[in-house]
Amino acid sequence: MKILTGNDLVTGDVVWWTGDGWSRLVADAVDVADAGEAIAKREEAARRVNVPYLLDAALGETGPVPLHIKDRIRAAGPTVRPDLGVQAEQVARESWVI
Template identity: 60%
Template sequence: MKILTGNDLKTGAVVWWDGTGWSLYVDQAVDVGDRADEIASREESSRRVNAPYVIEATRDDNGGVRPAHIKDRIRALGPTVRTDLTLKPADPEIGNWVI
């Protein structure tokens, strides 16, 4: 399965081609097959999406779409770390570190 992703030109949000437009939800992505380049070119020239590109994905038993590459799974699902464990600028342990 090949799906198309890019970034919304107005908001910068990661978006996925759903067959008629762009969705924030990877599960709404459709298989673009051989039409990926045609769709990407048309959508980029119409200024709806920035840097669209095709990726490999699979559909699970529940109909969910899973990008094949970890980079695109992170783009689809968000950060890989727990925000409650991230280093915060106000932490006294930081000392003179540059963040």
Template identity: 55%
Template sequence: MKILTGNDLKSGAVTWWDGVQWSLHVEDAVDVGDHAEAIMDREQAARRVTGAYAIEAVKDADGVRPAHIKDRIRALGPTVRPDLTLKPADPEAGNWVI
């Protein structure tokens, strides 16, 4: 399974391609298969995301999760303070004061 990640151009937040738009929640990510390059090119040209790249992921009972530890940390947040991690479908996610 291949999913896309990148950073929101306005906030810098880690985002995941959900098949229509970018989500802050990795569990919303969808398999892009062979379409990764085309989606990334289109989304970066539209200036919705920056630094997009495709990664390997697995889908299990807990949902979608990146296969590599680096991207798991990007998806879930700090590993030393579980209280600071991004919770699934957290309604407060992304409500940062800039």
């Protein structure tokens, strides 16, 4: 499974491609398969997202789970204060186990 991520140009938040827009929750991400590069180029050119890139993920109980630790951290929010960040509630509910 391939998912697409980047940073929102207005807020700076980590965002995930949902198939028709961007979400701050990785659980909303969809498999972009072979279309990922084209979506990334289009969204970056439209200045909706900064530095979009594809990453490997596996389908977990509540949606995609990034396979690389860097992207799991990006999905979870700040590591120094797990009670902060957009995904704090999501992380509290999930085990992040594939």
